[in-house]
Each structure stands twice: as C-alpha cells, then as structure tokens.
Amino acid sequence: MASADTNLSDGTTPGSEGALPSPETIRHLLRAVIDPELGDNIVDLGMVGDISVSPEGLIRIGIKLTIKGCPLRAQIKKDIESRVKTHPLITKVSIDWGEMTPEERTAVMTRARWNAKEQAPATQVPINARVLAIASGKGGVGKSSVTVNLAAALAAQGNTVGVLDADIWGFSIPRMLGMPDRLQAEKVDGHEKPMIIPNERVLGSGVLKVVSTGMLVEDEGTALMWRGLMLTKAVEQFLNDVHWGHLDYLLIDMPPGTGDVQMGLARMLPRTDLIIVTTPAVSAQKVAIRAADMAQRSFLRVAGVIENMTSFECDHGNSYALFGTGGGTTLANEIGAELLGQIPIEATVSFGGDTGEPVALHNTGKAAIEFHNIARKLIAQTIAQSEMSGCSARIEEVAVPVAVRSRTEASS
Numbered sequence: 001m002a003s004a005d006t007n008l009s010d011g012t013t014p015g016s017e018g019a020l021p022s023p024e025t026i027r028h029l030l031r032a033v034i035d036p037e038l039g040d041n042i043v044d045l046g047m048v049g050d051i052s053v054s055p056e057g058l059i060r061i062g063i064k065l066t067i068k069g070c071p072l073r074a075q076i077k078k079d080i081e082s083r084v085k086t087h088p089l090i091t092k093v094s095i096d097w098g099e100m101t102p103e104e105r106t107a108v109m110t111r112a113r114w115n116a117k118e119q120a121p122a123t124q125v126p127i128n129a130r131v132l133a134i135a136s137g138k139g140g141v142g143k144s145s146v147t148v149n150l151a152a153a154l155a156a157q158g159n160t161v162g163v164l165d166a167d168i169w170g171f172s173i174p175r176m177l178g179m180p181d182r183l184q185a186e187k188v189d190g191h192e193k194p195m196i197i198p199n200e201r202v203l204g205s206g207v208l209k210v211v212s213t214g215m216l217v218e219d220e221g222t223a224l225m226w227r228g229l230m231l232t233k234a235v236e237q238f239l240n241d242v243h244w245g246h247l248d249y250l251l252i253d254m255p256p257g258t259g260d261v262q263m264g265l266a267r268m269l270p271r272t273d274l275i276i277v278t279t280p281a282v283s284a285q286k287v288a289i290r291a292a293d294m295a296q297r298s299f300l301r302v303a304g305v306i307e308n309m310t311s312f313e314c315d316h317g318n319s320y321a322l323f324g325t326g327g328g329t330t331l332a333n334e335i336g337a338e339l340l341g342q343i344p345i346e347a348t349v350s351f352g353g354d355t356g357e358p359v360a361l362h363n364t365g366k367a368a369i370e371f372h373n374i375a376r377k378l379i380a381q382t383i384a385q386s387e388m389s390g391c392s393a394r395i396e397e398v399a400v401p402v403a404v405r406s407r408t409e410a411s412s
Contacts, residue, residue: 020057026051029087040112047063047064048061048062049062049064057092062095066100066105066108073097125162133252133265133273133274141288142343142349148358150275150378151251152371157376159206160248162198162251163211166238166253172353174215175353178355249378266294266299274303278328281327284327288331303381305337309343340378341377343371344367
C-alpha cells in the first residue's frame, strides 16, 4: 500500500490540553466525508479500515477505494484531511491506500443503488411499474424495433405498457406503433397544472400508452436541434408531467450511446433496469459493452442482452449469418447477464415498423415468436411488487409545448 503524509498544523505537538482522539473518534469524524460518486459516507460504505493514533499525534488511516486508479482519490484525500484537521491535537495524517475485493465492491454498489432509490423523490411513473430502458452502444442495431415489439408482446399478454421515446433527436416510435396523433394536456384531479395524456392503443386485453417528442412536432420530418440540457429536461417532463395512470411496465427507448439522457435517467429513475441490444458483429458487441459499463457506474441493473439481426433464413431453409456470430452471447457472458433472445432478420419486422403494425402483434414467424418468448422471460423475472416499495425518482419542471384541454372538452 502507498502512504500519503500531510502536516495538519504548524508544528503543534500534543500537550496537556486535552487527550488525543481515539480511533472511534476519528471514525466518527470520517462519517462527514462523502464519496462524490457513491453519495454516501466512506465509513458506512466500508471504505475505512484500521485507524491508529500515535502518542505524537500521527493518525494512520486505511482507505479502500472501489478501484485502484479511482479518479476521485485526490478529492477523498483532501476531504479526509480537512475533517481530521478539526481536532487540535492531530499533527499529521497518513493514508494507506488499498483496493476493495470484488465482494466488497459488490456490497458497496448494492448500498449505493439502494440509497439512490431511497433518496430520489417521486415521479409520475407508478411505483409498481417495472421500468426497462432499451439501450445500445451505437445506432443501427434495431433498438427501437426491439422496443416496440417487446411493448406489443407484453401488451398482448394482458399488460398495460407505457412506451417513452427518449430518443429525442431520432424519434421513431409514433410511426412504428402507428400512433401519429399529437399529445394533449388535460386537467387531472389531484394536480394543479394540466398533465400530458399519453396516446393509447388497445391490444386485446392489454393497452399501450405512448409518449414521444414525435407527437409534439408538426411532422416527423422536423429536426429538433436541442443541446444536452434540453434533452434531459424533455425526458424529465415526460416522467414528471405525464399522467401515466396504471402501468405494469414502462419501456424507455433510449438514444444510442452513453450521454446526457442516459445519465439523467439514472438519476431520475434509479430503479430502471437496462436491456442492451446488440448485433452478432464483434464491432457492435464491443461498443455495446460501454452501455453495460455505464449501467454499472450508475448502479443500474442489466436485465439482459438481446441479439438482433442474428441470421437470415432464405426460402430454401438455409441460414446465413450476415453480421457474424456470437456477439450477443459474448456480451452477455462478459457482463454476467442473461441472453434474453436472438431475433432473426425477417422482412416482416421492417415492414411492420414502416406500417405501424409490429410483427409481434401477429405472433407469426420466428421473429414474432422470439419477441413473445423474451416478453415471457421478462414477466417471469419481474420483481414482486411488494419488494419494490420505496423505489422512486426525481425530476424537475420543463416547458414543452402541448395543447391544453379540460376533461370536459376531452369528453365532448
């Protein structure tokens, strides 16, 4: 372990004016040191090891970082020194830096995730709804297609499914679900200001409730030239100002990559689980792993991996791996997640997205069957609602233009 010594006074030595602090006193002082990334004090996070106090006023503290090269080490060191310096008889501090074991790191991540849930104020997303963010490391892997077909498959099994199109620049959900109508806002009991009402589509005994910036613009060819902060604010409004009503699931179609929207969602809805979409190609898999890394850094769980465009089967029954093989399996193994399914290349998938009739609505063909299989896996792994109590998230207000109408106008 490396040591870092720091003088904390101008040569003052312990005298008869009071006693040297005990290790427990130092430990108490260190509870005021907060890990900037994990959002909790370093004592309760298990980062503080042995503490010794010498007769000369030298304090030696063992500190375990989550990773050896933690970029926050300098900040943590500075905070430790400033807190311990408050005791007048301490002359010097020596920090012995160490690294957590994988088991200790897992325990810290679990605690940080729990704290994020407990400390985040509520949004309008129902507390019992399972939130699934469909993410990818890069564009072009079929993430939005997977989103709409999973939503359709879940709804077809009798669930009420919300779909939030968080791909603000590249919105495509309205067309892919055949729901182009503009969003409206209504006055809802229990709310002072009008709430945005999702557009709905009934699918058998299930319901889709959809919100997208594509439902706010004049036509789908309109470009939204928004900077990062505006993107995050738009997602905040969809979470805070939409009257979702009852939901069993909320599927969020994320923009590709690991930018502002992804980080904002982790803060606002820390109970979100990620589904990572990739193709069999090694290049796509290597990029997709960054989405998994973002999830780990944000203390989000990964619900699983979906490999899209796995292979193409011609009319003669021959199968061709047009984009390589094994990308989904390799990614799932690397991040320790379940491979939820492998979607073949079928013209019906693309046609369904273009016409607003997702292939999963009809449950014919291998792709549709696979989407329904994945939906059943998600239903089976969904956490019991009683175990999700206390999960919440926070967002702030943001103005997005929507037409406002009263309940009376809506029913007339």
